[in-house]
Amino acid sequence: MEAAAHAVHDDHHGPPAANVSSRVEAQFLGMLLFIISEIMLFGAFFTAYFFIRVVGEADWPARGEELPVAIAGVNTAILLSSSFTMHWALEGARNENRRALTMGLLTTALLGLTFLTIQVNEYVHLGFSPQDNAQGTIFYGLTGLHGAHVFIGLSLLTFATIRAFRGHFTAKEHRGVEVPGIYWHFVDVMWIFVYSTLYLL
Amino acid sequence: MLNPLRSEQEAFRFLIYVAIAVAVIVGVVLLLRAVL
Numbered sequence: 001m002e003a004a005a006h007a008v009h010d011d012h013h014g015p016p017a018a019n020v021s022s023r024v025e026a027q028f029l030g031m032l033l034f035i036i037s038e039i040m041l042f043g044a045f046f047t048a049y050f051f052i053r054v055v056g057e058a059d060w061p062a063r064g065e066e067l068p069v070a071i072a073g074v075n076t077a078i079l080l081s082s083s084f085t086m087h088w089a090l091e092g093a094r095n096e097n098r099r100a101l102t103m104g105l106l107t108t109a110l111l112g113l114t115f116l117t118i119q120v121n122e123y124v125h126l127g128f129s130p131q132d133n134a135q136g137t138i139f140y141g142l143t144g145l146h147g148a149h150v151f152i153g154l155s156l157l158t159f160a161t162i163r164a165f166r167g168h169f170t171a172k173e174h175r176g177v178e179v180p181g182i183y184w185h186f187v188d189v190m191w192i193f194v195y196s197t198l199y200l201l
Numbered sequence: 202m203l204n205p206l207r208s209e210q211e212a213f214r215f216l217i218y219v220a221i222a223v224a225v226i227v228g229v230v231l232l233l234r235a236v237l
Contacts (some may be wrong), residue, residue, distance in 0.1 A: 031206050087213045115223065181209035185216045192220055197229050 082111035093174040105161040156180035
C-alpha cells in the first residue's frame with residue numbers, strides 16, 4: 001500500500017494542476033478577453049472620431065487638408081490580400097505542403113511590411129501633424145494604433161516563418177501558425193473599419 | 202455558429218463577411234449622401 005502511494009507520488013512532476021473554475025477553455029477565454037480589450041481600446045479612438053464628427057460637427061479632414069484615399073485604398077488591398085496568403089499558408093500546413101506554408105508565410109510578412117512602409121510614407125507626405133488639430137490627433141492615433149498592431153503581427157509572422165523554414169509545423173501540430181493567423185485576420189478586420197470611417201465616410 | 206477565435210479558417214471567413222458587410226454599408230451611405 002505504502003509502496004503504491006510512493007509510486008503515485010513519484011509519477012507526479014511539476015506544480016499541481018491549476019484549478020479550473022470556468023467551463024470555457026483557458027486558451028479560448030484568454031483570447032476572448034484579449035480581443036474584447038482590443039475592441040475597447042479601438043472603440044475609445046472611434047468614439048473620439050464620431051464625437052468630433054457627429055456631436056462637434058467638425059469637418060473631416062480639417063479644412064484645407066486632404067487624405068490620400070486612392071493610395072490608402074491600394075494599401076487596403078495589399079493588407080487584405082495578405083489575409084489570403086495567410087490562409088494559403090495555413091492550408092499548406094494542414095495538407096503537409098511545406099512550399100505553400102513557407103511561401104505563404106513569407107508573402108504575408110512581405111505584404112504586411114509593404115503596408116507599413118506605405119503608411120509611413122503617407123505620414124511623411126500628409127502635410128499635417130497630430131498636434132495641428134483634433135482631426136490630426138484622431139487620424140494619427142487610430143492609424144498609428146493599427147500600425148502598431150501590424151508591427152506586432154509582423155513580429156509573430158517572422159517567428160512563424162523562421163520556424164517554418166526550419167521544418168517546424170505538421171498537419172496535426174500548427175498552433176504556431178494558427179494563432180498568428182487569427183491575430184492577423186483580426187488586424188485586417190480592424191483596418192476595414194479604420195479605412196472605411198477615416199477615408200471613405 | 203461562426204467563431205473567429207476558434208480557428209484561422211473561421212477567422213478568415215469572418216474577415217470576408219465583415220469586408221462584404223462594410224462594403225455594402227459604405228456603398229449605401231455614399232449613395233444616400235450623393236442623392237440627398
